[in-house]
Each structure stands twice: as C-alpha cells, then as structure tokens.
Amino acid sequence: MTIHLDHTIVPSRHKVASAKLLAELLGVPWSATGVGPFAPVFVNEGLTLDFKDTDEDFPVYHFCFRVSQQEFDAILARIQAAGISYRSTVRGPDDMRVSDFMGGSGIYWNQPDGHQWEMLTVSYARP
Incomplete structure (x- = not known):
C-alpha cells in the first residue's frame, strides 16, 4: 500500500x-x-x-503547496486581490516579491491565523 x-x-x-x-x-x-x-x-x-x-495557544504551522506555474499565477492574483501581504523568503519582511529559487516561483504568507503558507512551483524538498 x-x-x-x-x-x-x-x-x-x-x-x-x-x-x-x-x-x-x-x-x-x-x-x-x-x-x-x-x-x-x-x-x-x-x-x-x-x-x-x-x-x-497553538504554534505557527508551516504548510507548503506545490503547484504549476499557471496555478501559481492564478493563486498569486487572488492573494494580491485580497490585499494579503506576502514575501519571497521564509522569514523577513513582506516584500511583495516572488522568489525564483531553484528556477521556479515561490512565495510565503501568514493568513489565516498566523500560520505560514508557502506556494512553489519547483520543490527543493525532493529531487
């Protein structure tokens, strides 16, 4: 199984x-x-x-979604339309930029509930 x-x-x-x-x-x-x-x-x-x-009290959890570039662009547009701040690095200020790490696109945001959400197009966790 x-x-x-x-x-x-x-x-x-x-x-x-x-x-x-x-x-x-x-x-x-x-x-x-x-x-x-x-x-x-x-x-x-x-x-x-x-x-x-x-x-x-609960800790801030981290959730990462791997998506296609087309899905990335659509989700990013919805995040921007909702006025949600995002960043290009796991920690640091919300710079409203997209990372190009590993040749793909990626962002992080902390809504809802303060949890850390990540979206990327190329996984760095797996080959």
Whole structure:
C-alpha cells in the first residue's frame, strides 16, 4: 500500500472564516460544516485541511503547496486581490516579491491565523 497524507487539523481562532479564505485563495472547495467540529478545505482529491476552533495557544504551522506555474499565477492574483501581504523568503519582511529559487516561483504568507503558507512551483524538498 502506498501511504498518503489524508488530512491534518489546522488550529484556528475562526475556523469558518479561515477555511473560507484559504479555499478562496487556492481556488478549491470547502465546507462550513464537516465531520465533527471541522471546517474542511478540500485541497485535492487526496488531502483535506480540517480547520478547528480552539482557544488554546497553538504554534505557527508551516504548510507548503506545490503547484504549476499557471496555478501559481492564478493563486498569486487572488492573494494580491485580497490585499494579503506576502514575501519571497521564509522569514523577513513582506516584500511583495516572488522568489525564483531553484528556477521556479515561490512565495510565503501568514493568513489565516498566523500560520505560514508557502506556494512553489519547483520543490527543493525532493529531487
């Protein structure tokens, strides 16, 4: 059997607003009500991000999406239209620039809930 990550829980202060925003930015479906206490974002046919409200402190998680250049351009346009700040480096100021690391395109942003989201067209984690 091949192992696939099916879903993960994303802690949130406002699960519905956070799930809605991320789904709209990525251009993927979501639901205000999922199984149990979750607001799921259906990233693709095999991965769901289940946003869950919590009042507890939580760390900033990092999520990275590898997309085609065409998808990158469309998602970046939605991020820009939403007025969300982004940057070309993992840390540092929001410079509103696109990285060309590894010959591809990449950005980072921290909405919703302060989590760090990354989008790239060429993975540096895998050959």
